[in-house]
Amino acid sequence: MSVPPLLRAKAELAAARPDLPAPVVLVPTMGALHAGHRALLRAARAAAAGGKSDAAAGGPGKSDTAAGSSGSVLVTIFVNPLQFRPGEDLDRYPRTLEADLAMCAEEGVTAVFAPPAAEMYPGGAPEVTVDPGPIGRIFEGEFRPGFFDGVLTVVLKLFHLTRPDVAVFGQKDAQQLALVRRLVSDTDLDLVIESVPTVRDPDGLATSSRNRYLSPADRALALTLPRALRAGQARAAAGDGQSGPGGGPGGSGAAAAVRAAALEVLRAEPALGVDYVAVVDPHTFGPAEPGPALIVAAVTAGGTRLIDNAPVVLPPDERTGPDGRNTEKDFRGAADH
Ligand code: AMP
DSSP: OOOOOEEOSHHHHHHHGGGSOSSEEEEEEOSOOOHHHHHHHHHHHHHHTTSSOTTTTTOSOOSOOOTTOOOEEEEEEOOOGGGOOTTSSTTTSOOOHHHHHHHHHHTTOOEEEOOOHHHHOTTSSOSSOOOOTGGGGSTHHHHSTTHHHHHHHHHHHHHHHHOOSEEEEEGGGHHHHHHHHHHHHHTTOOOEEEEEOOOBOTTSOBOOGGGGGOOHHHHHHHTHHHHHHHHHHHHHHHTOOSOOTTOOSOSSHHHHHHHHHHHHHHHTOTTSEEEEEEEEOTTTOSBOOSEEEEEEEEEEETTEEEEEEEEEEEOOOTTBOTTSOBOOOOOSOGGGO
């Protein structure tokens, strides 16, 4: 177990890049690494070894993915100022570089690129940025204006700087994952995106660098979020196509019922601030159709904002058209935030 080289400057990365064995698998992070990041590092290591990636499965990857080759895992650690608004937690965001490097060493990471902000944005905030489009302006994009512009801009820069064959992202940030996939397809980037299921602590809370802001009382309150998602999943599994009490306009009957079940749990905790809860298509974040969908939610517990999501499979319901598509447009239930 050796500590991977720590690259601070773009020039150092450029010098190291030609010597990285292919395939190069990138894991972009903001540091303060936890069990969720560890799962990404393991998936990246497997992809680098030709174990699991789409490229290894015979996709149009440009890399050598022969089974047994070890490839490279490149981790970036950068708290991107572009995705924080004034008043958000940029300054107090946890920075734990030494512990991060230790985890990277444990997981066989090849190199870590952790540039200072001035290295990434030498002229200050860039003038030309990535417009995330309509998916970037709803849900997280609505509550954090400019957030996805900042995320996609830094992700694109990191893709250019590291030129990965594969990049690994967490399903925990489902809207970000959908947008990164969209960025890759809409701008013809030549890499494969892999995703990793959300890692949770034993009490059900999704691991997050921001969980350390939570007091024990806040954490108890925050557990309402995964509980609400589980209630939504249970409603979906029960196959109840009717909207439950308080469901409001939730798209298809099944989606509305799932949303209502989750919302009911959230509303039982008045101390919890609810930004949104919705049942959406995992790729477009538009209205969910019968089949695979996501319950997405954002809440605030004691001043800490948390997002989470859970997969569901929506049964067909009586309000879908003859082609099986949901015919309702108003899926968010704006009045029900
Ligand atoms: P962050 O450092 O928070 O920007 O996250 C870096 C990457 O780790 C993103 O792709 C996240 O989706 C992913 N990630 C964060 N938390 C989790 C988790 N609990 N489970 C799986 N992936 C996660």
